[in-house]
């Protein structure tokens with residue numbers, strides 16, 4: 263709703279009231295329509311101020327309403343009525359003015375912002391465009407290039423930048439509403455014609471066609487199949503080339519296409535999923551709202567390799583004091599230099615001072631005695647990690663949380679080696695740890711809710727998408743990756759090429775296909791794991807039996823490449839060839855193709871034609887199937903957890919919502935049918951055997967994704 267008051271005798275003050283972000287729900291829109299009419303019809307009112315309650319102007323249209331039949335007054339005529347008013351209307355912007363909130367402000371004649379306010383048109387990140395006139399008014403106000411930048415990226419600008427761009431007229435450090443009321447009084451009676459943005463053309467821009475061509479090309483490249491950024495460019499082009507009314511019609515047409523697209527649904531699902539994962543719960547019943555985190559003022563990182571360095575930077579950037587420990591002097595000095603460089607570069611980008619003094623370097627583990635939390639990031643070796651945990655248990659003050667950054671080892675096993683297993687959790691960062699958004703917080707059966715709450719809160723402080731998951735081999739992300747990679751290997755055996763598989767996955771929207779990714783991260787990583795699992799048998803055994811190991815189909819292709827010293831980019835050879843070791847541009851490698859031919863001949867395999875559809879179905883449905891196993895096992899509490907992990911850490915295209923959302927969109931029955939089809943063709947591949955949860959969900963009528971939680975609970979109670 264919107265509240266109306268008369269202040270300073272002749273200013274009508276309209277306050278949007280819809281906690282927490284004053285989203286423009288039907289009730290708020292109705293409130294605005296009614297109060298604006300009241301202010302305009304009151305002869306004692308000379309000007310109007312619109313503000314939002316609780317220090318936030320408006321977070322935009324109510325995204326939840328997009329899922330239902332929308333009722334209430336539409337935004338466009340409401341904003342138009344404000345712009346056409348014969349009394350000045352001033353927006354008093356505190357906190358955020360985003361999306362429809364900024365579009366409302368652009369309909370006002372003046373805008374005053376608090377210095378800490380943020381403004382933006384982030385609709386593109388929800389698969390939409392600013393369709394309440396924003397795509398037409400913003401370019402008229404600030405020019406086409408700046409508007410294109412804001413609308414196609416959805417980035418939020420500070421009040422200072424908004425002032426510089428001309429989005430706001432004044433910035434204040436004081437009470438924004440008081441400043442806006444004073445301003446409104448000062449402009450009462452002035453002509454409003456120059457202030458009605460829609461009545462002006464866009465500022466002149468030389469070489470408009472070339473500009474749009476260049477921007478469109480850039481946007482297409484970075485969009486990876488997302489359609490909203492392209493529609494945003496088209497809408498701004500309409501603003502630049504058409505009269506306002508026709509531009510608005512184009513805006514409406516483009517929005518109609520986006521609004522009903524699966525991409526908008528997927529992106530809006532991601533918005534809510536990212537918030538939902540903060541409301542974590544454990545199988546024990548412990549939950550986010552009943553578990554109090556411990557305060558963390560001082561932290562330590564043990565082991566300053568690539569991961570440890572990134573983690574140190576991520577911690578120091580939150581303002582924590584960090585003890586960084588590396589036992590070898592030379593490595594410590596190298597790490598210090600690298601960490602300082604990363605902190606300096608990060609601070610430069612954010613326009614702040616680098617937190618160099620926040621990090622203390624030590625060779626001695628005793629230095630961590632008084633820290634509140636330790637993150638161990640030593641080499642992935644259970645004996646070494648166990649030793650470190652035992653040392654930490656002896657050195658640290660009582661109650662210090664002991665976290666491991668392992669990506670593959672058993673968090674429970676490590677916990678059991680300490681006197682206080684309830685203080686142990688996994689904090690699985692992704693490289694580079696100061697850049698990558700994802701953090702898996704891994705709890706074991708004995709991890710205390712407080713330990714989980716503390717790690718989750720610390721992750722949030724570091725700006726990570728933190729997801730609490732149970733302990734199992736590979737946790738959630740890597741466990742699901744295994745069948746995906748194995749299917750890609752099998753496809754090569756059957757006739758595909760790395761180029762074909764990668765192209766199919768990249769066209770789907772992954773930034774890199776599985777083989778380019780493998781070359782980047784290093785083929786030796788998986789080789790080491792497979793050796794540890796006893797799967798690698800060096801030699802030239804041939805035939806089907808050589809490709810059945812531990813009772814299931816196995817492809818030794820990756821092992822054979824490693825035996826040739828082809829570890830990927832770092833050696834200049836892998837699934838592709840590179841100009842030199844460390845180069846990044848993957849090139850077709852004739853050697854690899856004749857190697858594949860010889861391999862198939864040796865194993866009696868006849869290459870067949872494989873299309874993109876099969877690549878996607880085999881790789882993605884195998885990964886999704888593992889996701890259903892994970893849900894069934896209670897390792898992830900809900901599909902949102904899996905989807906946030908995949909979108910934030912594994913390059914799953916956001917406009918496809920994450921693997922579980924994608925399965926929901928494709929249809930569970932279809933996913934099941936295709937898995938059954940491939941399982942019949944490849945009975946020796948267990949990961950193609952449909953999960954019992956998937957079967958049960960299909961049997962119970964394939965409920966929509968937001969009902970899976972309920973359905974899983976019900977299905978488990980029937981077991």
Ligand SMILES: CC(C)(COP(=O)(O)OP(=O)(O)OC[C@H]1O[C@@H](n2cnc3c(N)ncnc32)[C@H](O)[C@@H]1OP(=O)(O)O)[C@@H](O)C(=O)NCCC(=O)NCCSC(=O)/C=C/CCCCCCCCCCCCC(=O)O
Pocket residue numbers: 282283285320321322323324325326337358360361362363384385388390391392393394514517518521534537538
């Ligand atoms: C920065 C924030 C605002 C605040 O951040 P923070 O303080 O960290 O808080 P959060 O945890 O993020 O959020 C708190 C809770 O609030 C919920 N929330 C936030 N924003 C919204 C919102 N806009 N709507 C609903 N709910 C919201 C959030 O989910 C949290 O609750 P919970 O934890 O999940 O329970 C930050 O929140 C933020 O960035 N918000 C989003 C801002 C944003 O993206 N705004 C743009 C929204 S889209 C928009 O405005 C579009 C405008 C144009 C609409 C045009 C008309 C549409 C209908 C046209 C139909 C076309 C069909 C045509 C047919 C035809 O013509 O034929």
